[in-house]
Amino acid sequence: MGEEGEEYGYDTPSIPARTAFRRFWPLTGGLRKWLLLAWSCTVLAALAETEAVLLFGDLTDHALQGSPTAFWSPAAKWLGIAVAGALVAYVGNSLAAWATERFVMRLRAHVFDHVQQMPPHFFQRHRQGDLLSRLTSDVEAIETMVVSGLLGAASAAFSALFYAVAAFWIRWDLAAATFVLAPLFWLAARRFSSSVKDVSREGRVADGAITSVVEESLGNIVLTQAYDRRGAERRRLQEEANAWLRASVRSARLNEAYEQLVQVIETVCVLAVIGIGAWEISTGRMTLGQLLAFAAFLGYLYPPVRGLAQLGLTVTAATAGAERLIEILDVRPSVTDPRRATETGRPDGTVQVRDVSFRYPGAAGAALEGLSFTARPGELVIITGPSGAGKSTVSKLLLRFYDPDAGDILLDGVPLRDFPLARLREYVTLLPQETLVLHDTIRANIACGRPGASDQAVEEAAKAADAHDFILRLPHGYDTAIAPGSARLSGGQLQRLAIARAILRDAPVLVLDEPTTGLDAMAARRVVRPLRRLMAGRATIMITHDLNLAPDADRIIVVDRGRIVETGRHEELLARGGAYARLHRSQNNAVMDTGELRMPLWEEVRAREHTPGSRHPDGQPAQPAQPTWSAPGPRPVCRSETASPPEAAPWPDAASWPEAATWPRPRPAFQPRPELASEAHHRVPTTLPDGRPLFRDEDPRGGG
Ligand SMILES: Nc1ncnc2c1ncn2[C@@H]1O[C@H](COP(=O)(O)OP(=O)(O)OP(=O)(O)O)[C@@H](O)[C@H]1O
The missing domain is CATH 1.20.1560.10 (ABC transporter type 1, transmembrane domain)
Structure with a gap:
C-alpha cells in the first residue's frame, strides 16, 4: 500500500x-x-x-x-x-x-x-x-x-x-x-x-483514496486557492485516479x-x-x-x-x-461502559486528578506523567503551558476519551471509569476550541445540549450566552439553518452558541479548551461575559494559552512535557518569576506562540553584548540586538467578529456581573528596553529545583 x-x-x-x-x-x-x-x-x-x-x-x-x-x-x-x-x-x-x-x-x-x-x-x-x-x-x-x-x-x-x-x-x-x-x-x-x-481490493483502496483527496481538498479550499495549490491538488487526485483507472480497466x-x-x-x-x-x-x-x-x-x-x-x-x-x-x-474502543455502573445522583462536581500518567496508543513517550490537581464546584482551574505540553490530553482524559495508564480521575470521589459513558458526559461538558456545529437550525444546535429542551429554555440559554440578539437578526431567527463550515456566523458568535448549548446542558463540571483562542480582542471580550455566567457554580477546568482570565483562577497549573512544573495563584506565580511568569510575559508582549519565547532571547542577546570580544558566528563584532518581538497589538485574527453585524457595547457590565469588571485586565504598556533590561538582572530560572530543564528548548540533550 x-x-x-x-x-x-x-x-x-x-x-x-x-x-x-x-x-x-x-x-x-x-x-x-x-x-x-x-x-x-x-x-x-x-x-x-x-x-x-x-x-x-x-x-x-x-x-x-x-x-x-x-x-x-x-x-x-x-x-x-x-x-x-x-x-x-x-x-x-x-x-x-x-x-x-x-x-x-x-x-x-x-x-x-x-x-x-x-x-x-x-x-x-x-x-x-x-x-x-x-x-x-x-x-x-x-x-x-x-x-x-x-x-x-x-x-x-x-x-x-x-x-x-x-x-x-x-x-x-x-x-x-x-x-x-x-x-x-x-x-x-x-x-x-x-x-x-x-x-477488487486495489479498486476499493483507490476508491477510498479518491474520496479522501476530494474531501481533504474541498475541506482545505481556502489553502488551495490562497496558495494556488490547484495544480498540486489536481496531481494528487490524478495519482489516485490513475491507480483507480488501472484497477478498473x-x-x-x-x-x-x-x-x-x-x-x-x-x-x-x-x-x-x-x-x-x-x-x-x-x-x-x-x-x-x-x-x-x-x-x-x-x-x-x-x-x-x-x-x-x-x-x-x-x-x-x-x-x-x-x-x-x-x-x-476489529479496532476496540479505548473506553467502554463499566460492567456495573456506580449509581450516583447528579454529582456536585469535585474533580480530583490523582497522579495520572498517560501515553497515546502507539506513541513513543508519555503525554502526561504524575499529574495531580483538584477542582471544586465554583472553582476555576487554569491549565497552561507551551504547545505540546499535554494540556488538551487532560481534557481528553476528563471526558474519558481515554483512561489513564496510571493514577485516577475522580468525580465526587467516584472514578470516572465507574460512570456509564453517557452519564459521565452529561456531568462533564466540553467546550472545544472549534465550535462544533450540527447541520440544522440554530435552535436545534442549542437544544442538542439537552435533548427535549423547550423553546423557552433554548431562548433563555441563548440570552444568558449573549447570543439572543444576533440570533434574532438572522433571516429566520432561531430557525435559521446553519452547517459545519458555513460562513453565516462569525467565530465569536459560534462560540456564544456553544456557550448557550453548554448553559442548557447545565453540567456540574466544565472543561474549556482554549475558549478564546483564535478570536480577536473584541470577539474575545464578547465571549468572556457569557463564559463567566456559564462557569458560575461549576468546577471549571480551562485549558488555555490566553492568560487574561488567569488572575481570577483559583489555581493555575503550568505543565510542560506532561508534568506539572508550577502551580499556584496568578500573583504568587508571577512573583515567583518562573515558568508561568515567562509565559505571562510572552503573552503580554503579544507573541502568539509561547514556544517562540521559551528561550530568554533578550537575556541571551544582552549577555552576548556584555561579553567582551563576543563575535557573531560570521566573525563580525556583535551588534546591539533589536528586540525580537513585535509591538503589542491585537492577537492575529483567525476567527474574527469584524464582519458580524454591529452589536450592543460588548464590554462586561460591572453592575450585573461584578467580577467581569476586572476583565480584560489592562495590559502593561509596552516598554521593551527598560523592562527587559531589568529582567536581565533578575534572571528567570530555567531549571526546576531538581535540576531538570524547565522547558524542552532548554534541555541540554537538545530535546524538543
Ligand atoms: N493521537 C496522538 N497520538 C500520539 N501522540 C499524540 C496524540 N495526540 C497528541 N499527542 C502528543 O501528546 C503530547 C501532548 O499533546 P496535547 O495535544 O495534549 O498538547 P497541548 O499542550 O494541548 O498542545 P497545544 O497547546 O499545541 O494544543 C504532544 O507531544 C503530542 O504530540
Whole structure:
C-alpha cells in the first residue's frame, strides 16, 4: 500500500470468504424468514419455468404437427403457469430487494455506531474519505456476499437442478453428454478468482483514496486557492485516479475475458447437443419437439450455472470489501461502559486528578506523567503551558476519551471509569476550541445540549450566552439553518452558541479548551461575559494559552512535557518569576506562540553584548540586538467578529456581573528596553529545583 497506507496505519488483513461470511451472517437475524420466503418464491418460479418448457416441447410435437386443436389446452396451461410464475417471481424479487436493503442499512448502522465510539487517534490515523468509502461501497459489497449472494446461489442451484432433471427426463443420454462439459464453467471461474480479488481490493483502496483527496481538498479550499495549490491538488487526485483507472480497466478486462470464455464453453455445449440431437432424429429415436425442448432447457440451464460460477467471483470480490470493514470493526474502543455502573445522583462536581500518567496508543513517550490537581464546584482551574505540553490530553482524559495508564480521575470521589459513558458526559461538558456545529437550525444546535429542551429554555440559554440578539437578526431567527463550515456566523458568535448549548446542558463540571483562542480582542471580550455566567457554580477546568482570565483562577497549573512544573495563584506565580511568569510575559508582549519565547532571547542577546570580544558566528563584532518581538497589538485574527453585524457595547457590565469588571485586565504598556533590561538582572530560572530543564528548548540533550 506504500507510504500513505503506512502513514494512516492501514493493515488490511486477508480473510477467506467463509470467515467474512460468518462474521456478517449474524446481522441477518430477523430477516432470515423473509429471505427463506423470497427463496421459496424463486424456486417456485423456476419450477413454473420448467413446466413451461416441457409444455413447449409438447406443443411443438402435437400442435405444430398437423393438429391445431391440440394447441389450446397446452397453450392455456402454459399461459396459466407463466402468469403464476410471474406473480411468485415478482413477490420473491420484491421481498429479496427489501431484505437486502434492510441488511445494508443494518450493517451500515452497525459500522457507523462502532466508528462513533472510536478514540480521537483513530480519526487521525484513518483518512475521512477512506472511512466514507468503507461505510458506503464496502458495506454494499458485503451485501452482495451475505444476502443477495446467498439468495442468488440457492436460487441458481435449485433452478439448475430442475432444468437438469427435466433435461435428463427428456433424454438422459443427451443430458449426460452435455453435463460432462459443465465442470468447464467451474474451472473457468476458478482460474479467474484470485486475480479478481486482487484487482477488487486495489479498486476499493483507490476508491477510498479518491474520496479522501476530494474531501481533504474541498475541506482545505481556502489553502488551495490562497496558495494556488490547484495544480498540486489536481496531481494528487490524478495519482489516485490513475491507480483507480488501472484497477478498473484490469477488472473490466478480467470480467470480459471470463464472459467470452464462458460463451465459448456454451457454444461447445450447444453444438454437442445439436450434433447428437440431429443424429438421434435421423435414426428416429428422438422427435423435433424433444430436441427443441432439450435445447430450450439448456438455454435456461446455462444462466443459473453461469450465475453460480459468476457468483463465486462476486463473492471473492466482495471479500475484499469485507476485509476492509473487518479491519475497522476489529479496532476496540479505548473506553467502554463499566460492567456495573456506580449509581450516583447528579454529582456536585469535585474533580480530583490523582497522579495520572498517560501515553497515546502507539506513541513513543508519555503525554502526561504524575499529574495531580483538584477542582471544586465554583472553582476555576487554569491549565497552561507551551504547545505540546499535554494540556488538551487532560481534557481528553476528563471526558474519558481515554483512561489513564496510571493514577485516577475522580468525580465526587467516584472514578470516572465507574460512570456509564453517557452519564459521565452529561456531568462533564466540553467546550472545544472549534465550535462544533450540527447541520440544522440554530435552535436545534442549542437544544442538542439537552435533548427535549423547550423553546423557552433554548431562548433563555441563548440570552444568558449573549447570543439572543444576533440570533434574532438572522433571516429566520432561531430557525435559521446553519452547517459545519458555513460562513453565516462569525467565530465569536459560534462560540456564544456553544456557550448557550453548554448553559442548557447545565453540567456540574466544565472543561474549556482554549475558549478564546483564535478570536480577536473584541470577539474575545464578547465571549468572556457569557463564559463567566456559564462557569458560575461549576468546577471549571480551562485549558488555555490566553492568560487574561488567569488572575481570577483559583489555581493555575503550568505543565510542560506532561508534568506539572508550577502551580499556584496568578500573583504568587508571577512573583515567583518562573515558568508561568515567562509565559505571562510572552503573552503580554503579544507573541502568539509561547514556544517562540521559551528561550530568554533578550537575556541571551544582552549577555552576548556584555561579553567582551563576543563575535557573531560570521566573525563580525556583535551588534546591539533589536528586540525580537513585535509591538503589542491585537492577537492575529483567525476567527474574527469584524464582519458580524454591529452589536450592543460588548464590554462586561460591572453592575450585573461584578467580577467581569476586572476583565480584560489592562495590559502593561509596552516598554521593551527598560523592562527587559531589568529582567536581565533578575534572571528567570530555567531549571526546576531538581535540576531538570524547565522547558524542552532548554534541555541540554537538545530535546524538543
Ligand atoms: N493521537 C496522538 N497520538 C500520539 N501522540 C499524540 C496524540 N495526540 C497528541 N499527542 C502528543 O501528546 C503530547 C501532548 O499533546 P496535547 O495535544 O495534549 O498538547 P497541548 O499542550 O494541548 O498542545 P497545544 O497547546 O499545541 O494544543 C504532544 O507531544 C503530542 O504530540
